[in-house]
Amino acid sequence: MSYRPTGLRRAARTCVALASAGSFVLAGASAATAAPIDLPFSGSSELGSSAPAAVVAPRLASVDNFRDVAGREAGYIGTGGLHVRQGVFYRANAITPSAEDLATLESLHLTAVYDLRTEAEIAANPNTLPSGVRYEKIQVLAADPSGDVASIxxxxxxxxxxxxGYRSTVSDSVSRAGFGELLTQLADTPGAQIFHCTAGKDRTGWASALLLSIAGVSRETIMEDYLLTNEYSAASIDAKVARIAAAKGQEYAEVYRLLLGVDASYLQAAFDELDNNYESFDSYLVDGLGLDVETIIKLKLKLLV
Incomplete structure (x- = not known):
């Protein structure tokens, strides 16, 4: 649906609340710069309303790291005590669903899917998508992610x-351009959208961390959300570790487990790289990723309720 005048007034009040709460502010920026936005939901965005009803994202057995960026229950708490809106942005590992899970994805009425994998990864494990969904490939890595894994x-x-690798994700020019493009597309495209990589944890994890940071979610909560990969993908990680152990021994398999899952030090390395090279997160969005104020406001309006 599109905002009608009442919705625009609500959006403007939301922007004012975001700014007054210490959110993104630049000279000359105002709520009036935000164009009407199509959102994949109905309901009020009145400030001061009670917490939105929880919308539980479906669990997909064949796409095990699929989840809502907003989190579980009623959505994470962001700027000004507003909740992160559910059913807008989803994250995932490679989208190779069973027939049942494909039907579930169809029910979400997705408008766009953004594939953050390399050409080689895509060729090795192509997606199967619901009909009518726009598919976009966005390069966020300058090199093959497998790199020199064999030497570890x-x-x-x-x-x-x-x-x-996480530090490079923040500083590398190819990565910055790619994540800037992803966030711009997410802001400009109406409806529910999904982004993913191969395991749904590193490239996808950073993209999700960026969105939650834009929404004003605390880094502590962002870290907790990031680490959920180890819960969602536990069965598949254990199965891969078992296969590696059978071939190369348990000790080597436990080393490789660190590459299959996530660790708090990974995401922290990215945040440290950001903090060390930019004056603020907002500076990273503008100077690092090349986002403009309107795009950031669009994302905030989509993310918060």
């Missing part, structure tokens, strides 16, 4: 390898 022999090396 210890847990310390595994941790250092992934941490380095």
């Amino acid at each position: 022999a210890t847990k310390e090396q595994a941790l250092a390898y992934v941490q380095s």
Whole structure:
């Protein structure tokens, strides 16, 4: 649906609340710069209303790291005590659903899917998508993510390898351009949307962290959400570790487990890289990712209720 005049007034009040709560503010920016936005839901966005009813994202057995960016229950708490809106942005691993899970995805009325994988990853494991969904490939890595994995022999090396990759995600020009494009497309495209990579944890994890940060969600909560990959993908990670253990031994398999799941130090490495190189998160959005004020406001309006 599109905002009618009443919706625009609500949106304007939301922007004012966001600004007064210490959210993104730039000279010359105002709520009036935000164009009407099509949103995939109905309901009030009046400030001061009670918490929105919980919308539980479906669990997909064949796409095990599929989930709502907004979180479970009633959505995470963001700027000004507003909740992150559910049913707007979804995240996932490679979308290779069973027939039953494909039908579930159909029911979400998705408008667009953004694939953050490399060409080689896509060719090895192509998506199966609901009909009528726009598919976009967005490059967010300058090189193959597998890199020099074969040379990793210890847990310390595994941790250092992934941490380095996360720092590069923040600083590399290809990554910054790609994530800037993703956020712009998410802002400009109406309806429910989904973004994903191969495991739905690293590239997808950073994209989700960016959206939640824009919504004003605390870093503590963002970290807790990030670590949910280890819960959602537990069965598939354990199965892969078991196969590796059978071939190369349990000790090596436990090293590789660190590459299959997530660790708090990974996301922290990205946040540290951001903090060390930019004056603020807002500076990273503008100077690092090339976003304009209107795009950021659009995302805030889509994200918060």
